[in-house]
Amino acid sequence: MWEYTDKVKEHFLNPRNVGEIEDADGVGEVGSLACGDALKLTFKVDENERIVDAKFKTFGCASAIASSSALTEMIIGKTVDEAAKITNEQIAEYLGGLPKEKMHCSVMGRDALEKAIAHYRGQPEKKIEGEIVCECFGVTDVQIRRAVNENKLASIEEVTNYIKAGGGCGNCHEKIQAIIDAELGRPAEKKPKPKRLTNIEKIRLVQETLEREIRPQLLQDGGNIELVDVDGDTVLVKLQGSCASCQMSQVTLKDYVEAKLKELVTDSLVVEEVR
Amino acid sequence: MKPIYMDNNATTRVAPEVVEEMLPYFSEFYGNPSSMHTFGGQVAAKVEEAREKLAALLGAGPEEIIFTSCGTESDSTAIWAALRSNPDKRHIITTKVEHPAVKNLAEYLGSQGYRVTFVPVDGQGNLDLDYLYDHLSDDTAIVSVMWANNETGVIFPVEEIAARVTDHGAVFHTDAVQAVGKVPINLGENKVQMLSLSGHKLHAPKGVGALYVRRGTKFAPFLMGGHQERGRRAGTENVASIIGLGKAAELAAAHLEEENKRVKKLRDKLEKELLARIPNAMVNGNPEKRLPNTTSIAFEFVEGEAILLLMNEFNICASSGSACTSGSLEPSHVLRAMGVPFTAAHGSIRFSLSIYNSEEEVDLVIEKLPPIIERLRKLSPFWAEHRKKASCAC
Numbered sequence: 001m002w003e004y005t006d007k008v009k010e011h012f013l014n015p016r017n018v019g020e021i022e023d024a025d026g027v028g029e030v031g032s033l034a035c036g037d038a039l040k041l042t043f044k045v046d047e048n049e050r051i052v053d054a055k056f057k058t059f060g061c062a063s064a065i066a067s068s069s070a071l072t073e074m075i076i077g078k079t080v081d082e083a084a085k086i087t088n089e090q091i092a093e094y095l096g097g098l099p100k101e102k103m104h105c106s107v108m109g110r111d112a113l114e115k116a117i118a119h120y121r122g123q124p125e126k127k128i129e130g131e132i133v134c135e136c137f138g139v140t141d142v143q144i145r146r147a148v149n150e151n152k153l154a155s156i157e158e159v160t161n162y163i164k165a166g167g168g169c170g171n172c173h174e175k176i177q178a179i180i181d182a183e184l185g186r187p188a189e190k191k192p193k194p195k196r197l198t199n200i201e202k203i204r205l206v207q208e209t210l211e212r213e214i215r216p217q218l219l220q221d222g223g224n225i226e227l228v229d230v231d232g233d234t235v236l237v238k239l240q241g242s243c244a245s246c247q248m249s250q251v252t253l254k255d256y257v258e259a260k261l262k263e264l265v266t267d268s269l270v271v272e273e274v275r
Numbered sequence: 276m277k278p279i280y281m282d283n284n285a286t287t288r289v290a291p292e293v294v295e296e297m298l299p300y301f302s303e304f305y306g307n308p309s310s311m312h313t314f315g316g317q318v319a320a321k322v323e324e325a326r327e328k329l330a331a332l333l334g335a336g337p338e339e340i341i342f343t344s345c346g347t348e349s350d351s352t353a354i355w356a357a358l359r360s361n362p363d364k365r366h367i368i369t370t371k372v373e374h375p376a377v378k379n380l381a382e383y384l385g386s387q388g389y390r391v392t393f394v395p396v397d398g399q400g401n402l403d404l405d406y407l408y409d410h411l412s413d414d415t416a417i418v419s420v421m422w423a424n425n426e427t428g429v430i431f432p433v434e435e436i437a438a439r440v441t442d443h444g445a446v447f448h449t450d451a452v453q454a455v456g457k458v459p460i461n462l463g464e465n466k467v468q469m470l471s472l473s474g475h476k477l478h479a480p481k482g483v484g485a486l487y488v489r490r491g492t493k494f495a496p497f498l499m500g501g502h503q504e505r506g507r508r509a510g511t512e513n514v515a516s517i518i519g520l521g522k523a524a525e526l527a528a529a530h531l532e533e534e535n536k537r538v539k540k541l542r543d544k545l546e547k548e549l550l551a552r553i554p555n556a557m558v559n560g561n562p563e564k565r566l567p568n569t570t571s572i573a574f575e576f577v578e579g580e581a582i583l584l585l586m587n588e589f590n591i592c593a594s595s596g597s598a599c600t601s602g603s604l605e606p607s608h609v610l611r612a613m614g615v616p617f618t619a620a621h622g623s624i625r626f627s628l629s630i631y632n633s634e635e636e637v638d639l640v641i642e643k644l645p646p647i648i649e650r651l652r653k654l655s656p657f658w659a660e661h662r663k664k665a666s667c668a669c
């Protein structure tokens with residue numbers, strides 16, 4: 001259900017000042033289709049820097065439209081200096097409040113106003129760091145690189161889930177992939193295939209890996225592991241301590257013990273539990 | 276003003292016949308079906324009658340039906356049962372477009388050490404079957420694929436998938452919450468092992484569902500306790516609702532043809548006329564393989580919530596594909612998985628009809644919606660731009 005105030009509904013159903021001023025003094029555009037909301041604000045001032053007319057065009061939900069409509073009403077009649085002091089909370093207040101998940105609509109209004117005033121005053125746009133990669137969401141290479149590094153993202157899909165980049169038209173997928181590859185050191189040369197191990201080498205490596213890598217980890221969780229035998233590529237082990245009674249012991253065995261042995265000894269190993 | 280209700284994939288009106296069937300079981304026959312006395316026993320007999328009616332709708336045996344509290348419980352029960360009774364298997368296959376009842380559980384299991392494969396769909400919402408089959412392995416415990424998608428109505432070839440999956444030794448479950456009562460289902464003729472359904476999607480009340488479990492399928496209960504449902508689902512039965520679900524199943528069988536003829540015709544008219552009257556509108560999902568009652572239409576350059584709210588002024592009820600309430604403004608995972616462009620995904624509206632809809636109602640929506648879209652487009656900065664460029668980069 002919509003928890004909008006009557007004022008929000010009223011502004012949504014009868015928005016004021018819809019349109020675009022042709023020879024506007026200030027123009028501010030924020031948001032994008034991909035983001036789900038966008039606002040273009042235009043205004044005109046008189047010789048005393050008083051805003052005499054303002055118009056908006058908005059793509060978005062009811063509260064985005066209501067916030068834009070409210071914004072134009074709020075700034076008409078004010079000087080540019082006065083208008084510059086308007087906060088997003090004031091826009092929300094003007095409408096009798098907005099649901100908290102809709103506060104971004106008032107932020108969008110405030111951002112458009114800031115941009116329009118900067119445009120009017122001839123101030124340069126705030127410089128963005130880096131180069132835009134995803135046009136749909138306006139995400140830069142710097143942001144993508146940071147997200148990939150901080151969150152160890154390995155696929156375009158993961159990048160999209162984290163910072164939206166690549167979730168729109170898809171034109172930037174190649175660039176995103178290139179960033180991922182560069183950051184993760186890929187396409188690093190494939191690890192040279194380990195040479196075939198003799199049985200003796202294999203057993204020694206399995207023992208070493210268990211002692212050095214796996215056992216300490218299990219001990220920390222109150223468990224333990226014992227190597228029973230190595231039969232071809234099958235490593236037979238006994239789980240002890242808390243591991244033996246743990247519901248998730250199969251997970252430990254496959255996802256941890258076996259994965260580690262595959263990684264550090266050889267890919268073909270299978271771990272089985274002896275009870 | 277009576278609502279023009281075209282949101283039947285969200286929930287349906289309880290059929291008057293169903294209400295009537297249920298009423299005596301609140302105040303007159305309020306006994307516990309597990310009781311020894313005749314007063315309770317007669318209620319148990321009525322519950323069994325409901326089980327038989329529901330089984331008949333599905334082409335199943337009554338002993339294969341477990342009553343639950345909702346579609347979500349049925350889904351959870353099925354997936355956990357397959358995992359618990361095959362503890363050595365650690366792999367789950369499902370799709371990218373499941374209802375959260377399956378999707379969120381699968382994601383949770385993925386965080387608990389299970390391997391989960393989410394099968395993708397194409398631009399029309401069709402499942403990539405090769406991808407599914409390629410990922411089947413001896414480690415696969417369960418494959419869960421919905422029968423029909425709740426947002427687009429697209430139907431998946433679950434019977435074909437069931438045959439392949441069970442051949443491979445994995446359990447096959449389908450979330451048929453949106454399919455039951457809308458398309459014919461005959462479990463006697465396929466290999467589906469578990470099937471979920473929910474009462475409130477087929478004119479029974481909310482808070483009752485069922486899980487079909489094929490005879491011979493390994494099972495472990497989700498709710499443990501008393502011996503109700505032959506030990507497979509503990510808890511005193513929601514007697515009146517179960518009786519209602521039985522009646523609704525009987526009605527669904529009788530109305531299946533109407534659903535696929537009259538309701539489909541209404542849906543087709545609604546869709547055709549809206550597309551004809553509104554430029555830059557298109558249908559989401561494979562139009563050939565769809566539920567007869569559902570259409571998801573994308574209106575470019577406008578936002579779904581605003582459309583819904585303006586339709587609300589005329590008491591027209593539908594739903595949108597965007598999760599605008601969440602603050603993230605991300606369009607639905609279903610439309611995202613299909614690769615529906617953002618221009619269209621944000622303005623997608625789902626209309627889902629039922630046998631209670633009339634042609635007058637459809638005509639009214641056809642009349643009211645085009646000016647609503649036009650009005651919002653006049654507000655939209657992208658519409659004018661689009662008109663200028665006649666093509667969009669995004």
Ligand SMILES: Cc1ncc(COP(=O)(O)O)c(C=O)c1O
Pocket residue numbers: 284285344345346347348374376421423424425450452453473474475482484
């Ligand atoms: C496909 C699908 N599965 C599951 C559910 C959940 O059913 P319930 O609301 O009965 O838990 C729904 C209902 O929205 C659905 O559409």
